[in-house]
Amino acid sequence: MDIQEARKKIDTIDALLAENYKKRLEIVADIAKYKDEHQMPLIDEVRDTDIIATHTNDCSDEKLRPYIEAYMSAVVSMSNEYLREHMHQHIFLIGMPGAGKTTVGKALSKELNRDFYDLDLTIQEKTGKSIQNIIIYDGEEKFRQHEYDAIRELIRNKPSVIATGGGTVLSEKTVQIMRNNGIIVFVNRDVTQILDDLDLEIRPLLKESIEYIFRLYEERYPLYESVSHIKIGNESNISDTVQAIIEALPNTEK
Structure with a gap:
């Protein structure tokens, strides 16, 4: 030939x-x-x-x-x-504790006429335990498994807005299931603004240390950026942040 x-x-x-x-x-x-x-x-x-x-x-x-x-x-x-x-997708909000994921998520869900879920609250309702108690008594690895299991159940609902925890992205399998079934939006907020509003008594995995929070931000910021589809700054007001997210979404999601 x-x-x-x-x-x-x-x-x-x-x-x-x-x-x-x-x-x-x-x-x-x-x-x-x-x-x-x-x-x-x-x-x-x-x-x-x-x-x-x-x-x-x-x-x-x-x-x-x-x-x-x-x-x-x-x-x-x-x-x-x-x-x-060709499908509507879930919208997962990621970012630091105190970045405003829950507040933004609730407002975004109203604008898009979707259900809203707070991942930490979902886990607490399912387990009957606080996030802090799960981490202290069961360990962080067990908590990450709870996050994965909760998301796996939530994605079986109609497309919704889901606010995740600050450390949810630390689990590769959880990141994968989010990327496979939705759009990941990194809600970014300057660490100094986070410190102004953050109630350290109720935030899991955070110590009463400004240096620790700065270090946590520096460590996680590249991860948030690398796993997200969309990055939006939450620096002004909630309505502007929500509108910026909506404009960045694919047309099928609007």
Whole structure:
């Protein structure tokens, strides 16, 4: 086979791949509509993993398996992005304690006509324990598991606004489930303003130390930025912050 003949065969295969992928996306759009109507989570991680594994294992040539795996992973990832564009998503607010996530979240939910959930309050209602008691007596790792479990349940509701805790982003699996099922908005506020308003007696994981809070801000700021889809400053008034978030959201969410 000469190179021209080989290229023609590749062109034929590429045309089939493109046509079949177009059909796949059409079905994905139908699935998006169904999931929206039935309040189902956006991404099904278990099914995605099974799809990739099945087609990878079906390849009889072991040398080609890594390439098949990479190809199927790309197909699934791109399909999920298309799915995301055709579904309403949860809005997760992240940021430092005292950044105004709960206040902003309540106002945002009213503007968008959505339910609002405070993650810490949800955990307290579910466990019958205060956040401080969970952390002191059960440990921070157990508390992070409570956060993950609560979000996993909340995403089964219709698209809502969810204010998370200051340290929710410290759990990779929690960040992943948020990114897979919604839009993460980093509500940023200058640390000096946070210190002015922060009631240290009721904030979990914070010591009565200004230096500690500054250090915490410096440590977490890059993480908040890296995991978020949108970053909004909460420096003036709540209505301006809410409007800025709404303007930054994809059109499907407005």
